Amino acid sequence: MFRLSSKSRFKKVIRWLHLWLGLASGLVFFIMGITGAIYSFQPELSRLTQPYLSVKAEQRPYLPVSQLQVIAAKELPGKQPSRIIYYAKDQAVTVHFIRRGKASYYWAVFLNPYTGEVLKTRDMDTEFFRFILRGHMYLWLPPSIGKPVVATCTVIFTLIVVSGLILWWPRNRNARKSSYTVKFRASPKRLNYDLHRILGFYASWVLVFILATGLAWSFETVMKAEYWLFSGGRGRPAPPKFISRNEGSEAAGTVIDKILYTARQGYPGIEHYQVRLPDSDSAAVQVILYLKEGRYAPADNLYFNQYTGERFVAKNWGLYAAANAGEKANRMTYDIHTGGIGGLAGRTLVFFTGLIAASLPVTGFCIWLGKRRKRRQQKEYYKKKQV
Template identity: 55%
Template sequence: MTLKKLILQIHLWLGLATGLVVFIMGLTGAIYCFQPELSRWVTQPYMRVEKQEKAFIPVSEMKRIAEAQLPGKKPTRILIKGPETAVTVQFSGKKPKPFSYAVFLNPYTGEVLKTRDMNTEFFRWILNGHMYLWLPQPVGKAVTGASTLIFLVMVISGIILWWPRNKARRKSSYKVKWSASPKRLNYDLHNVFGFYVSWILIFTIITGLYWSYEWTSKATYWAFSGGETKPKFPAPKSDRPAVAEASPALDRIFDKVTTAFPQAAGFQVNIPQTDSASVIVRAYPDKNTFYQADNLYFDQYSAAEIPVKWYGRYAQADAEEKAIRMNYDIHVGAIAGLPGRILMFFVSLIAASLPVTGFYIWWGKRKKKKPAAKPIVAKKKMELQPV
């Protein structure tokens, strides 16, 4: 068996083993590409509010109103996205079982627009399929992680199998012959489209592995830092003061951040879940990307900013930190703006089609008729002649 035939066998059997998983992840990934726009206008119309010429209610008031909607649960973060978008107060946890709720508020009046179990929301369902195949999270994460690794091997082996042996075949390898028979057309769709998207899929797969394997982000940091070990994410502590301040620390913290970043497109306020945790506020300069966010840490009692050496303000980030930050935006194509997300939509659709067209190629070869066997003519026994 030649090396190329061996690679073909590996490509074939790995594809049959993971084809369904790749199909689901590709299709759900394509749907999720336009989640921000579709959520705002289709699945979550209550996200839209009318702009008013007055200030938002205090953040502490947003927290208090949302807590009253879900007694016994503690908010985890508050998303403030602009003058025409509802404030989202999120509640999530793992005990007694995983849950995720959101309270949507009018930022000007505090009116409760919607209280929702986010696990029933359409795009959260799509995301759960993409990340966990709608299985329990530990099981689904293991399956999608392994399948993603296998898919990376398949993409690389597919490039090797596509590579033409000579110049004569090279020309036909770059384009689909649309007038060909269905069988040949399917072959071209698998090989030609697969080749073109492979170069983007490699980055999509590597960035997707971040959610399954910690070693991928460690390897990225190591590569961009010249061999250094990735530090842990900062978790500064808060010190309880002897005398409490008159105004809520959360409001004073948010006032500081909005004063420092008046042009920010949105903010995320992470609510401390313990008495010693800090308040984390993220200021986003762009509403469609996340990597440029300024992460600020504050004492939850004194509202004093706590300096950190890593994963703080974007201007202080070095190459290895920026590479880690860009992971999500590269994965969804947002790093290149709307054209990047449109491109990723088509790449994801083609990725979902590869198991289908590949299976059809394999099935067609199995069904191929064997050549008819030649009839065997029985030899007559030689008669013994008397001497």
């Protein structure tokens, strides 16, 4: 008897926690779910709606990276290019101009890599998918406000998902039979209940991974703990920093061409890579080569002296093959969060999970509202009966 009573009290506490956490964060949960679902197909939708991202593939080499850099810089006088990203042979090269902090900006120049033709110059802060991403990451608030709000809500979402799984757990074998399928022919009230409970159950197994990676992004301690766990107790090292010294040997334009040529020598067939330009007189040039198309974790990071083209040797956050399990787990955060780790199938799964996640606050609110109305009706009934 005591055991049953304990279980009943435990479920009551979990139900209360699930309800009020859901009501408090439901709007944020909806925004995060719908924006995440939309962004999961960003590469395909961008190419479909933005024709300047595509070019005709040609059987000739690209223009030197230094030349593309100069062409892009002329489009935005007074702004410094930050990185140059290459995609497939039938896609435009993108030169990004990014400045953070005060007087921040984010512009991009899209170029034909074969001819240097400027296809589009765009303020990326006005681009649709940047708008969606800002909603997902900051709720369209200033980052200093939005980021901690989203981080806090991610913790709350984790508690909601775990408590939801506990509440879903069937009481007995007979109840288990009706816990996996939605009764679409049932009454609207029962259908809404099934959509919340059963779709929530299926989505939870994907949401667990999405939320875990979201927590890693939100809290440095979670990222460090992940590294410690998978590396066998090692501390998470900081990204490498190399000092470039000016020896006055070559012109800057020649060096950047030499760097990219050297970086690509050991990677025949690689089409997706980027050059991160130095943001100071002493910083290094970083070249990132993506080893598997559509995924960002398997990548080699190469570092070079911006003045001489000499390659620096990185002890960590360098070659993917040399990374330990902790570093690889950290690198996989983005691919797991977006579903990219599973290719198109993985991103499709994240898309439907995001839609379900966005629906849960709505169906949950309807359940709460229905119970509230029922309690009011019962109170009114007993009042009339007493009179």
